[in-house]
Amino acid sequence: MTDPRVEASLALLRRIAAAAGLSAEGAQPIRLGENDLWWLPKRVVVRIARAGQEAAAAREVEVTRWLAEHQVPAVRPLPIEQPVQVGGRCATLWEELPPHRAGTGPELAKLLKDLHQLPPPARDLGLRPLDPFVRLEARISAASALTDDERRWLLKHLATLEEQWAALPPGMDACVLHGDAWYGNVAVTETGTAYLLDFERTSIGPPEWDLTATAVDHETLDALSQDQYRKFCTAYGHDVMTWPGYPTLRGIRELRKVTFAFQLASERPATLEQARHRLACIQGQRGPRPWTWPPAA
Template identity: 60%
Template structure:
């Protein structure tokens, strides 16, 4: 199906309205990813990001953050020089410069970029807000249609336990600007070896351990990263979050988020149901010790 067809399929219709409002054409647009946020490649080196409904403030903040990062010489995607976000069809849309041909980075590629971000002084002109490790978790549990009452009660109780444990976390490294969704897919490496950070929707002020745990659970939970690869990540960053006493709690919070994200995805795509149920069984203690070999959803 072409984006310039007469189809009223929802993503294409939103694309049409957004580009029309921005004074652009949707002709020739190619979907990059249609998920919580819709990403499109437009002609002339433009990437369009259409946020989910209700995320106008987050979209505006993402543009402000990346413009601030440009002043700090941090390698990152850059927004186009126009008034953003653009609003249409009840959604907020932002427009970005397309990167040269690239692939997702390794943890060792990501680590120095994270270190550079974490070492920055917080901006005085961009209201980042404080990190919220539990954002949308309760809503996902309540909305999940693919689980029964027993699983819902377990997840609700688990959320309460972890919220309580979070308050008692031991001191970690100095708080800083964090990425919030720091994984290899949000690091791009171009053919000439340049590295860029992507996706600043969850940038905030908080614990750098939150960013570092994203890579640690690739070893502990997903089993997709070897100990040697993880060691290279820690060496490149200069710290191993697994040596911190609060790591088990932070890992458990990350896992709960990943379970509820899988449940949300399974409600929209039955192909994710098996993985969602498997993740839930793991955190309920029914699939043995880690690593659980979780697979990607969405």
């Protein structure tokens, strides 16, 4: 039986491809989620954004074109007018990367260092100041899997972190951030060239935000050994965990992971136990870090 979700996305893809002067014949789905990713035979990847994401899609195109001007290896948009808008949805079209693997800590660190050291953009890329709390209050309020007590605690914890964020101590100079800096957003080809992917959350803010993602993988989740984390810091030239503001950024990233787990648990009750375990950890009920947090999905 044909999946209605796939059929609906494919029908939209055909209209998008036609508007871009391409054919959708032979298209294959890569991943259908918040964004639908499709592969076209002419080495093109089409990303269909969820409704209302026109500004974010346009920003991704502008950012990656700016990175190309500065020779930072990243995915490249097709040289056409983008985003393409069809049926109330927008899409961006990208050059397919050669065969690749996920990046390592040092490979991610090198790309982040190159990105963070770029001069401020000379033109408007549509970038906004980093909002590390985006959608958190809405997630907490909407998560039906939360009890009233859990919701109250999370909202109070969110308010505390917002106060701490507003009073962060001095750190490195603000710059263009990737925003979602983890190994899955680095692709390394067979020739050894590493590329940055996925610029949906790119913004302007403290570079420590990008570095904290890997520090949390090490300190909170024990997903990186001490040696792996040391190699990441060496490649970048800085250890964010030595900065007095790091605990605040760590707390925000941990809260994002907890609220995502409860958002998922509201849709898939089988994941509720993992969500409650994460909450108990940040409440101090499961001992010191690191904690065991399997994927929430």
